[in-house]
Amino acid sequence: GNSVTQMEGPVTLSEEAFLTINCTYTATGYPSLFWYVQYPGEGLQLLLKATKADDKGSNKGFEATYRKETTSFHLEKGSVQVSDSAVYFCARRRNYGGATNKLIFGTGTLLAVQP
């Protein structure tokens, strides 16, 4: 089964609301964790990443903390904008160590922000 689990969407918020998208993972070791964002009709863009436990990734007002105790990497933003409407994917590096950078993705969470 998929070892990255995200909360199901859609998540619908009003502008300036607080956002949390939950992500948990199962893994051996401590693989790097990522959040990607996909705007309609486009490819994925890296939003932020964390490479070891307790790291906090941040970008464009979004944050996520690598929590090994709860095996989680929840995405948060204090005040969302209409332009944040997109699908958000949580991912982890497939292998802890090793030579390849293959990723395992969650199923994605659609965020819709209303004005």
Place this chain on the structure above:
Amino acid sequence: DGGITQSPKYLFRKEGQNVTLSCEQNLNHDAMYWYRQDPGQGLRLIYYSQIVNDFQKGDIAEGYSVSREKKESFPLTVTSAQKNPTAFYLCASSIESGQAYEQYFGPGTRLTVT
């Protein structure tokens, strides 16, 4: 500007025909990947290549083929053996190894087979 290009953006084919999707990168990355995206299923890995002239099957390789003759290029052929080829296809690349390195994605090709 460095990046990944995929062409065409939309592709239509009749059932029973093979079709090749293009992926080119000028990031000087060693590794390249092909994913398929279906609604509600996230991204699934079709094939990946860590170096020129070498590639490996991913999780859903049946009905697909690839080649890696040049570092910059990793074309994907969707064959007539693929039972459900209509999907959004994404190509990505990365530095070959290292914990901190992310994948960079192209804009995708939406394939419709009727």
